Amino acid sequence: MWRSRLSLALAALIVGAPLGWGWSWAESPGSGAAPSTLSAQVDNPLPRDRDQQLVTGRCIICHSLEMIAQQRQTRAEWAVIVDRMITYGMPMQPGDREQILTYLAKHLGQ
Amino acid sequence: MDQDITRRAFVIHVGAAAALLGGAVPSSAQTPPAPVAGKEKLIVRSPRPINLETPLRDLSAEITPTDLFFVRNNYDGPEIDASQYVLKVDGEVDNPLTLRLDDLRRMEQITHTITLECAGNGRSFYSPKAPGLQWENGAVGTAAWKGVRLAEVLRLARPRPSASHVVPDGNDAPPTAQAPDFIRSHPIWKAMEPHTMIAIEMNGRPLPHLHGGPARLIVPGWIGSASIKWLVQLTLADKEWGGPFMQRSYRSPRVEDPQQTYSLQSLECKSLIVSPLDGARVAPGAQMMRGYAWAGEGSVTGVDVSLDGGKAWAPAALSGPAHRYAWRGWEFPWTAVSGAHTFMARASDSLGRVQPGGKPRDPQGYRWNVIHAVRIDVA
Numbered sequence: 001m002w003r004s005r006l007s008l009a010l011a012a013l014i015v016g017a018p019l020g021w022g023w024s025w026a027e028s029p030g031s032g033a034a035p036s037t038l039s040a041q042v043d044n045p046l047p048r049d050r051d052q053q054l055v056t057g058r059c060i061i062c063h064s065l066e067m068i069a070q071q072r073q074t075r076a077e078w079a080v081i082v083d084r085m086i087t088y089g090m091p092m093q094p095g096d097r098e099q100i101l102t103y104l105a106k107h108l109g110q
Numbered sequence: 111m112d113q114d115i116t117r118r119a120f121v122i123h124v125g126a127a128a129a130l131l132g133g134a135v136p137s138s139a140q141t142p143p144a145p146v147a148g149k150e151k152l153i154v155r156s157p158r159p160i161n162l163e164t165p166l167r168d169l170s171a172e173i174t175p176t177d178l179f180f181v182r183n184n185y186d187g188p189e190i191d192a193s194q195y196v197l198k199v200d201g202e203v204d205n206p207l208t209l210r211l212d213d214l215r216r217m218e219q220i221t222h223t224i225t226l227e228c229a230g231n232g233r234s235f236y237s238p239k240a241p242g243l244q245w246e247n248g249a250v251g252t253a254a255w256k257g258v259r260l261a262e263v264l265r266l267a268r269p270r271p272s273a274s275h276v277v278p279d280g281n282d283a284p285p286t287a288q289a290p291d292f293i294r295s296h297p298i299w300k301a302m303e304p305h306t307m308i309a310i311e312m313n314g315r316p317l318p319h320l321h322g323g324p325a326r327l328i329v330p331g332w333i334g335s336a337s338i339k340w341l342v343q344l345t346l347a348d349k350e351w352g353g354p355f356m357q358r359s360y361r362s363p364r365v366e367d368p369q370q371t372y373s374l375q376s377l378e379c380k381s382l383i384v385s386p387l388d389g390a391r392v393a394p395g396a397q398m399m400r401g402y403a404w405a406g407e408g409s410v411t412g413v414d415v416s417l418d419g420g421k422a423w424a425p426a427a428l429s430g431p432a433h434r435y436a437w438r439g440w441e442f443p444w445t446a447v448s449g450a451h452t453f454m455a456r457a458s459d460s461l462g463r464v465q466p467g468g469k470p471r472d473p474q475g476y477r478w479n480v481i482h483a484v485r486i487d488v489a
Contacts, residue, residue: 043141062285064158072239089286
């Protein structure tokens with residue numbers, strides 16, 4: 001039951017995230033479409049940059065953005081994490097992986 | 111002699127000591143996440159899944175109050191109605207069981223004071239940074255856990271001779287169909303150890319949901335992830351669980367062959383100074399340094415303290431009760447004289463382990479037990 005309800009919400013997000021919904025929902029509390037889990041993320045802890053929304057949309061499906069923002073990893077280390085997340089069902093479009101890794105290595109590197 | 115060795119260790123590991131004092135990943139300039147209801151004093155490391163750290167100043171009591179006790183979840187789980195709770199015991203057994211909470215309540219109840227610590231506690235002090243939640247010192251706490259011996263439940267199920275491992279599963283749910291269930295197994299010898307229990311109460315109250323209620327495992331002396339929350343299934347198996355939370359996570363390199371890893375079991379030998387706190391301003395005169403030490407499967411045999419950044423060491427007095435799997439209080443009277451001071455505490459245990467002055471990076475940031483140091487000013 002829990003799982004199926006969650007899956008439904010996730011399916012909506014997975015479909016929506018590549019279209020850029022993932023974050024715009026959270027920034028538009030008046031839209032009425034934002035799942036409650038996203039409303040807590042109005043203060044996005046990820047560094048602002050061109051691909052902040054891309055990373056936000058892909059990652060917030062499964063976990064809070066604080067999980068990412070507190071990390072400092074090399075690009076190679078981030079690749080291990082992102083590739084694992086892809087096996088866990090992270091939605092990807094062609095080119096997303098490189099964009100995400102570039103963002104993470106630039107802002108949350110070591 | 112011992113002091114000389116220690117002094118050299120400090121010189122060698124000066125980089126690690128700097129990391130120890132310098133500390134954690136810089137905090138975000140953003141608004142911190144909202145506190146979690148019932149856990150308002152805790153630091154929110156992650157709101158989803160919920161991961162909460164106890165500030166060191168709130169670890170001052172031998173028993174950590176439940177509202178101050180850390181929370182570590184790999185996945186969140188739905189609340190379970192206690193009246194609907196069911197625990198299944200199956201696998202390599204002759205008598206599969208289905209137990210309700212009342213069945214557990216009717217069995218012999220035991221209460222033990224036991225310390226839980228996340229394997230990644232202190233991860234933020236590794237340099238370079240290791241992946242994972244950037245815990246500082248407060249993913250540790252001690253509670254009075256009440257419940258039934260796991261051994262008694264297993265005996266009712268009559269394990270077959272082939273049953274060499276217990277595979278517990280909780281009611282937490284991975285967020286996608288592809289993500290692996292959070293399952294970690296235990297060898298049968300630890301499951302049958304008389305302190306290993308299915309807990310249904312914490313600090314005299316029904317086990318709260320955030321701590322795995324209505325029922326969870328408590329695997330004493332082992333890394334926190336062994337103590338599976340929201341326990342709904344115990345499967346007896348003829349081998350260790352093969353999933354990624356057993357075979358990839360919660361593993362560290364072997365000392366003799368770092369290319370090989372081993373599955374973490376016992377906690378390290380470790381101590382924390384809880385008073386004075388790092389950065390404290392202390393009045394001149396008679397003072398008391400206090401802290402806790404624990405050692406997983408070992409027993410704490412002593413805590414040495416240094417008032418001068420590790421040059422000279424003196425034994426602290428162990429205080430309070432000595433429970434088999436709980437941290438041990440310690441204290442050391444000292445006279446505060448003007449100036450800046452660096453205090454350190456170093457525990458040793460019955461397994462011959464002594465806290466190190468530094469340690470090589472653990473790839474996943476586990477097992478941080480480098481000597482705790484605090485800097486204070488007397489004025």
